[in-house]
Amino acid sequence: MSGASPVLRVAVAAPVPEPFDYLPPSAPGAPLPGPGQRVLVPFGRGRRVGLIVALAEVASVPPERLKPVIEVLDERPLLAEADLAFLCWAADYYQHALGEALFSALPARLRRSAPCSGSAAAPGERGWRLTEAGTAVVLDDIKRAPRQAQVLTHLRALGGEAPAADLARDLGECAAVLRALARRGWVAPCRIEAGTPPPMLGAGPTLNADQQAAVDQVGGAFGSFAPFLLEGVTASGKTEVYIRLLEAAIAAGRQALVLVPEIGLTPQLERRFAARLGGTMAVLHSGLAEGERERVWRRAAAGEVDLLLGTRSAVFVPLPRLGLILVDEEHDLSLKQQEGFRYSGRDLAVRRAQQAACPVVLGSATPSLESLANAHAGRYRWLRLHRRASGAAAPSVTLIDIRAQPLEAGLSPPLMQLAAEQLAAGNQVLLFLNRRGFAPVLTCHDCGWVGECPRCDARLTLHRASGELRCHHCGLIRPAPGRCPSCGRPDLRPLGQGTERVEEILARRFPGLPLARVDRDSTRRKGELTRLLSAARRGEYRLLLGTQMLTKGHHFPGVTLVGVLDADAGLYGADYRAPERMAQLLVQVTGRAGRAERPGRVVVQTRHPEHPLLVSLLREGYPAFAEAALAERRAAGLPPFSHQALLRAEAGAADEALAFLRAAAAAGAPDAGEVVLWGPAPAPMERRAGRWRAQLLVQAPRRAALRRFLADWLPRVRQVEGAGRVRWSIDVDPQEMA
Ligand code: ADP
């Protein structure tokens, strides 16, 4: 067979499970492309971009059916061998079509055949820097210009310069203030190259014993695979530990990867890293334009970036000198991709560290039960920060039993009273309600009609400001009726409350008090969320009311009272993970209070003050709660003490999805062994957006058994009668049963 050219195994960007074989380009003398290079190939009646994953001697189809690739798109491999191996491992672990997985992990532009922009030099961003005179200004001397003082303070905190866009994001619109400062000669415009270290690097506080121990342990593991769980309450100084470790890694000439759940919500982290770390930092998240994403990706892959900060997909970016991985808020659901190629950024980070032989640190105030179980079993080394680093006392938490209390839009008299006291004392108050809109139900008082979504098994939420009924599951919007659509009488009543309704009551109760409502509706306009949050941080709003958006990682130093309006939603949820999520949320909300010198207080309204979860959480804290929850999971044989995958299906007709899953179950049953199939059963929300949904749960006591079963079974599922008519997907390690 000498002289016969090898076959190219190409993963095509299409939902087909296996790679396809092609011949090298037919042009005489063309160099033979290799793994990691992209090619344009004939596919069906069209052409597709594909990635060469291997060279083979023998084709899997008869030679006469092999076609040559049309064009080689990359001169050199886009992915190194190790990166390709990691991606293939991930696709296999999550049982996802290789080509789709590979291309969804790459920047979108690389999925197309258009010539790539290469690594065009960054033009530099417009920014502002402190002048020498500005550095010397005594802030007390400009007390009468508080906005100017604020901008100067911020620039100093950031190391002396910052992109204009960042300043606007952190401080609100401040162009006029900057021009005024420029006229006084205290600041000057400049261009900031992406990733340029700020000129003045801050030193940071002396670490306490817990922090030092954490830094020493992880630092001692540089150069080898070692997973760590870093558990520390909010404000215990985890970020400070990250900074020291990043410093050490960069100083050792290694690249570091930091994964966070959502970047838009934590701009402080980015600025803090930039202000403290030398080296080149780049940020990667879904808000970037496609070209920018590709540029960051290429710079990281070329080793030009020392620190890559990104959301879950950053775990796939090639980093040839990778030496440290940090995952912040490792319990957060946003680290899991919930559609298409479903993967856990956190779990892949651990695998990636193993492959790169480097330490990985999973940090959280409320670690996931999975990570805690790993720490218990000795698979992860467990680092704990016991106290708040700044010395601030932990807030006190009390329950308010709201049974038989007269509630006004869900607010009890004791909570109102406490809020009034704190506001009168000049402090800030934060109220948390995880439900937007005015009211979750609109009903007719005469005939009992209830507004329901015609396409989902769900009630329509009343949004009074816009005069609409909206479905929060499929996006349906209708004008709110003035009279009952069923009996025609006018007595329609909203039941329950969302943030819009609470806002109305608060505005009436505290007239003239600046109030910020932070939820998805109030922050639709671009930049509005950042504006609200930074104004809140500066104390411009006295009363903060919001959903989950308010709880993630923000520092509101002036908040002395946090009120949780309704703690009960998570207590009796259908999903066995509901209590864990609820506990994490409560602790995160609690962390918003009393970060500064003023002590914080948290009150939680509930109708179940005796519920064991709430009691153990509030009396003994998250670690005790987690122990109890883990014991329950172990007794019930649920993850992390077993392993699951969920086969979901949806179809246009009522029984189609269930019938498909029944056939799929039958195709697996003969060799299930220690694997158990539960169901199929209708999904918790059986109808959504007009489609019928069902699911089949696969569970195994051991990971290896689950993987073996899936690898065997899924090819047969594809052959099941009706597989083409339903939309189906497999979710390995599912986090939500919905
Ligand atoms: P976390 O990331 O756990 O929420 P941070 O690292 O943000 O905690 O620390 C909370 C606050 O305490 C920050 O203002 C930080 O500057 C400060 N801090 C952290 N470590 C120390 C320390 N060792 N001594 C004094 N202050 C510290």
Ligand code: ZN
């Ligand atoms: Zn009616």
Ligand code: ZN
């Ligand atoms: Zn709907």
